[in-house]
Amino acid sequence: MSLERVRIVLVETHYAGNLGATARVMRNFGVSDLVLVAPYARPNSSEALRMSTHGQQLLEQCRTVADLGEAIADCVCVAATSALDEGRFREQTVGPPDEVLPKLLAAMPSGPVAIVFGPEPSGLTNAQIARCHHLIRIRTSRDYSSLNLAQSVAICLYEMSRQERLMRDPNPPKSPIASxxxxxxxxxxxxxxxxxxxxxxxxxxxxxxxxxxxxxxxxxxxxxxxxxxxxxxxxxxxxxxxxxxxxxxxxxxxxxxxxxxxxxxxxxxxxxx
The missing domain is CATH 1.10.8 (Helicase, Ruva Protein; domain 3)
Incomplete structure (x- = not known):
């Protein structure tokens, strides 16, 4: 198993630097499927390319679509991300990355899976979260819970990569203990x-x-x-x-x-x- 079927969906991204930084971290973890939903920032802008560092190809080949439904139409399991986890649309499905992402990994043999990230100023709306199967909240200080977009992508992909390795080899070999x-x-x-x-x-x-x-x-x-x-x-x-x-x-x-x-x-x- 690998992360080839993982799709990163960025909704209405405002800052080109975040597009580039996201492409870079996707390259770090072997993920290449990037879909932009109605972005304000341009993936081919100089700032996006400058921040991508070996991820330029992902920016060049990423798809741009009009709405979230189109971005995730063929996905078998979808997780939204948000710093907010209160309210009827969020409380029922929320969990930390190490609880939610194994569910996406388990679904991958059936088809693509997606992690959805909202716009920097406001995050995903309740209506957008309601279209996803799960909600990820990365635990941070309540005093300032909002993470940078690319940082959130990095944390989720790191955890997904870690969980994938555990599923592939739950008991990695260890050096034998001395007699x-x-x-x-x-x-x-x-x-x-x-x-x-x-x-x-x-x-x-x-x-x-x-x-x-x-x-x-x-x-x-x-x-x-x-x-x-x-x-x-x-x-x-x-x-x-x-x-x-x-x-x-x-x-x-x-x-x-x-x-x-x-x-x-x-x-x-x-x-x-």
Whole structure:
């Protein structure tokens, strides 16, 4: 599944910059079907083209129609957008993007779907919203709820793209968690290091180490992360023994991707005691 069947419908857009910015964000998310309903702004204006940034082709091929009905006639599911969600026409179908947009995705195999955005000064009318199946309200501060047109398009397309990926691959592969034995070696290494810098001592020693084990264990560390923690332990041990940061060291058979724990010979520029 992709977003090729998603249509962006802009109703009576006033500002050419918003046409261009919308074309740009549509290009970002692989959406190419743009329909303008009775626009005041011209899609071929210099301001629209300037703001489109690699979306000029969408402006060149967009359709202009006289009314909303013509723009969505062949669509199987349509969602309007509005910052206002009160009143009989709006309260029954309103929801945030993550609730509404999956319904459009589910309908896409049957045909085109559309997201409708109203004019900048006033938004969609009740009559226009009534012609749509759903209403999207992007939750913002009640003190100032009106978003820029292109920003609203970006939020909706981002959420639709995210939901589409979840539907396509609900359980994306994750890096495997390190084995218990590997984690135990890492914990032992860390414990030695923490004791060397006197982070673990007295009667709190066991309880504090238990807390560290729980903290790291809950994260489900991967083998790469276990190696990283071995590196932390190694640096702490070296600094505790030598008082200076550790230089580059050869690999250790027990930790093949990390330097050995044992202190090496002093660097060439120093004289061994």
């Amino acid at each position: 218990h034995a590997s984690q135990e070696r890492m914990f032992a290494h860390l414990q030695d290091a923490f004791e060397a810098i006197h982070y673990l001592y007295d009667e709190r020693r066991d309880a504090l180490m238990h807390g560290i084990r729980q903290l790291i264990g809950r994260a489900g560390p991967t083998e790469q992360e276990v190696r990283m923690l071995h590196g932390l332990a190694r640096q702490l041990l070296w600094t505790a023994r030598n008082g200076v940061p550790q230089p580059d060291l050869p690999a250790s058979p027990a930790d093949p991707d990390s330097p050995a724990d044992a202190p090496p010979s002093p660097p060439a520029q120093e004289t061994a005691e």
